[in-house]
Amino acid sequence: MNKxxxxxxxxxxxxxxxLMIMRDHYNTEAEFDYSYQSLYGLDARRTEYHDELCKALxxxxxxxxxxxxxxxxxxxxERFCEALEKHIKEN
Numbered sequence: 151m152n153k154x155x156x157x158x159x160x161x162x163x164x165x166x167x168x169l170m171i172m173r174d175h176y177n178t179e180a181e182f183d184y185s186y187q188s189l190y191g192l193d194a195r196r197t198e199y200h201d202e203l204c205k206a207l208x209x210x211x212x213x214x215x216x217x218x219x220x221x222x223x224x225x226x227x228e229r230f231c232e233a234l235e236k237h238i239k240e241n
């Protein structure tokens with residue numbers, strides 16, 4: 151994976167994982183939704199990071215959505231990157 155893609159993958163990984171940790175902190179989904187909405191710009195930032203990652207990898211958003219929408223499948227950043235690299239090699 152090129153350096154730029156690795157940087158965007160790292161940014162995306164940590165932002166989404168921080169959001170998942172925050173989600174787990176709240177007792178109910180509604181409580182999380184209310185709090186999440188109050189954190190201005192986080193979803194826009196997540197979208198930006200995903201778009202830039204796709205651009206750096208040279209793929210369309212839908213191509214890697216099955217990976218980026220399921221980060222909980224990967225126990226660490228390295229496994230996430232391996233999944234992205236595998237996708238690129240296979241396509």
